[in-house]
Amino acid sequence: MKIKDTWQEMKENRHFYYFLVPFLLFFSVFMLFPILFSFYMSLHRWGGLGEATFTGLKNYSRILTDSTFHTALYNTTFMWLTSTPLILGFALILAVMLNKKEVKFLKYFRVGYFMPFVTSTVVVGVIFTILLDGSFGLVNFFIESIGFDKIRFLTSTTWSKISIVIVLTWRWVGYNTIIMLAGLQNIPEDLYEAAEIDGGSTLQKFFYITVPMMRPIILFTFILSTIGSFQIFTEPYIMTGGGPMQSSLSVVQYLYNSGFQQFRMGYASALSYVLFAIIFVASYFQIKIGSGEEGI
Amino acid sequence: MFKKDNITTIVFYILLITGVIISLFPFFWMISSSFKTLAEISAYPPGLFPDSIMWNNYVDVFDTLPYGRNLFNSFFVAFMYTFFGVFISATGGYALSKYREAPGRKLFFALILSTMMIPMQVLAIPLYILMAQVGWINSYPALILPFAAQGFGLFMLKQYIDGIPDDLIEAARIDGCGEFRIFFQIILPVIKPAVAALGTIYFMNNYNLFFWPLIVTNKTIMYTVPVAIAQLQGQQFGIPLHHIMAAATMSTVPLIIIFLYFQKYIISGITMGALKG
Numbered sequence: 195m196k197i198k199d200t201w202q203e204m205k206e207n208r209h210f211y212y213f214l215v216p217f218l219l220f221f222s223v224f225m226l227f228p229i230l231f232s233f234y235m236s237l238h239r240w241g242g243l244g245e246a247t248f249t250g251l252k253n254y255s256r257i258l259t260d261s262t263f264h265t266a267l268y269n270t271t272f273m274w275l276t277s278t279p280l281i282l283g284f285a286l287i288l289a290v291m292l293n294k295k296e297v298k299f300l301k302y303f304r305v306g307y308f309m310p311f312v313t314s315t316v317v318v319g320v321i322f323t324i325l326l327d328g329s330f331g332l333v334n335f336f337i338e339s340i341g342f343d344k345i346r347f348l349t350s351t352t353w354s355k356i357s358i359v360i361v362l363t364w365r366w367v368g369y370n371t372i373i374m375l376a377g378l379q380n381i382p383e384d385l386y387e388a389a390e391i392d393g394g395s396t397l398q399k400f401f402y403i404t405v406p407m408m409r410p411i412i413l414f415t416f417i418l419s420t421i422g423s424f425q426i427f428t429e430p431y432i433m434t435g436g437g438p439m440q441s442s443l444s445v446v447q448y449l450y451n452s453g454f455q456q457f458r459m460g461y462a463s464a465l466s467y468v469l470f471a472i473i474f475v476a477s478y479f480q481i482k483i484g485s486g487e488e489g490i
Numbered sequence: 491m492f493k494k495d496n497i498t499t500i501v502f503y504i505l506l507i508t509g510v511i512i513s514l515f516p517f518f519w520m521i522s523s524s525f526k527t528l529a530e531i532s533a534y535p536p537g538l539f540p541d542s543i544m545w546n547n548y549v550d551v552f553d554t555l556p557y558g559r560n561l562f563n564s565f566f567v568a569f570m571y572t573f574f575g576v577f578i579s580a581t582g583g584y585a586l587s588k589y590r591e592a593p594g595r596k597l598f599f600a601l602i603l604s605t606m607m608i609p610m611q612v613l614a615i616p617l618y619i620l621m622a623q624v625g626w627i628n629s630y631p632a633l634i635l636p637f638a639a640q641g642f643g644l645f646m647l648k649q650y651i652d653g654i655p656d657d658l659i660e661a662a663r664i665d666g667c668g669e670f671r672i673f674f675q676i677i678l679p680v681i682k683p684a685v686a687a688l689g690t691i692y693f694m695n696n697y698n699l700f701f702w703p704l705i706v707t708n709k710t711i712m713y714t715v716p717v718a719i720a721q722l723q724g725q726q727f728g729i730p731l732h733h734i735m736a737a738a739t740m741s742t743v744p745l746i747i748i749f750l751y752f753q754k755y756i757i758s759g760i761t762m763g764a765l766k767g
Contacts, residue, residue, distance in 0.1 A: 200593050203591060203592070203593050204592070204593050204594075206591070207589050207591055207592035207593070209585075209589065209669040209670075210585045210589035210592035210595065211585075211592070212585075212669075213581040213582065213584055213585035213589075213673070214581070214582050214585040214586065214598060216577075216578040216581055216582070217578040217579065217581065217582030217602075217639050217644060218582070218598065218639075219639075220578060220635065220638050220639035221602060221605075221639040224613075224617065224635065224636040224637065224638075224639060225605055225608070225613070225639060226601075226605075227616070227620070228613040228616035228617050228620065229605070229608070229612075229613070229616075231616040231619070231620075232612070232613070232615060232616040235615065235616060235619075288506075288509060291502065291505070291506060292506075297506075302510075303506055303510060304757070305750065305753060306509075306510035306513050306514055307509065307510065307513050308749075308753070308756075308757070309513055309514060309517065309746070309749075310513055310516075312694060312745055312746060312749045313517075313698070313742055313745070313746075314697070314698035314700065314715070314716050314741065314742070314745075315698065315700060315716075316698075316700050316715075316716035316717075316719050316720050316723075316738075317520070317716070317719065317738040317741065317742055318516070319723075320719060320723055320734050320735070320738055321516045321517075321519060321520045321735075321738065322516065323723070324519070324523060324531060324731060324735075325516060325519060327532075329532075329534060330531075330532045330533060330534040330536060331536075332519065332536050335534070335535050335536055364512070364513070364516070367513075368513060369760070372757055372760060372761065373760060373761055376757075376761035421607060421609065424609070425609045425610075425611055427611065427700075427701055428700045428701065428716075431720070432720060432723055446611045446701075449611065449614075449615075450614075450701075450705075453614070453615050453618070454618070454705060459615055459619065462615050463615050463616065466611070466612040466613075466614070466615055467612070469609075469611065469612055470608060470609075470612045473607065473609065474607065477607060
């Protein structure tokens, strides 16, 4: 009886399936299948040609002791933890400034700040390669003209990561400003008016109204930045090639090198899974911590 | 606050304008460099403007690369991707939003949502193998299809369709309007702003995509613009910086024009996800 009822309901709602099928088809072939196949691959050793050899969890245990992977993970974490506070801090300050009702030319400011996000990462990479060049770069011209020595931004192990952070910050501040500005505009005006009647100062209003009300938005941008950070590939690939001496090698570039240059497909698949687990755990904890106080 | 204190106002605008200059300066540098000679780009101290305008750089790019074809590839792929991706997100979003009684609806929705966080890089290896198996390396389908079904897009359009009152659809049904006609003639026109927002975001993302085209193409004529530029940059000896800057300018200017034209939609699309999600 139950089955018959369900069948009847499905028939009545058959258009649901007609409408969903195109999406579901692409989704299954290009998302679900690769996810499962990737796991299968990660249990094998395969050079891209011929038979794959089953190796069990060997790829995963190798990741644990792979010092290049550790370097890449350290670099990526470094870029994530230094660029995110910079990006979100600048973005929040800018958004608060732009949210003042008296600001003139808001539209133009918004477009100006957003422009870096519109450009492709490759183009951004090639522009900053010449701007940050160790011998003829414009940035070094400024540094020298205020009395310091030139910095080998892209060719020294200390500076290569920092250069990537500079580029990430430049590119993502505007994007996050736009999101935060929209969040600020959603805060009810009466909250500020009430605070004003009670004699609250600008700083008090910022910390007791703006920050708590912006919490979900800040959390959202933080998670986006985290996910984005662990996908970093193009900037180091273009600007430093991951070097010098792997000092700016990111996890994704290591994955790329393992899979598409050394053709260790099984190992690269295992790396993919580890990368996904890292992103998953990081975002999970952020949601937990971020919503913890409200007890959601 | 400004009228009270002129100095605050001035400082306020100086800070904002400095920020804009920092945001825009690299673009100026790209355009300026694209008209310099190679020697001028690597001269020290660097000059703000080129000594004489080198239009030749723009012509020469087309000799070093099949750059016309690369530009075509980028536009064609981004356009097809956007069309496909938005369309299947709209139909899927409509199904999940308005057929609430359909068995399996919750399961499908949960399944799609749960994959939203998975970055493309994680799928690159299996997708590459899949593409190689079906002989799609260096093909348009490989550049267009794999990331067309995005949970993010489906979710965004579903949210928007949720806001359309059911009565509107019921009324059309009573008038004898078929299910597909309801979708095309009632739903699609109403969700146009969301479609435009998602469409511009998809177009931009795909036009700028690097990782996937890098993997799935290895013939210069099938490169999209980012891969073509990266290839020039990756040359071992004598990197043609002047050509790179000309190519970068040519690929960026159309996108900036599109952005300026559609900026309202892009901004609404990006904030839509943040405020509702």
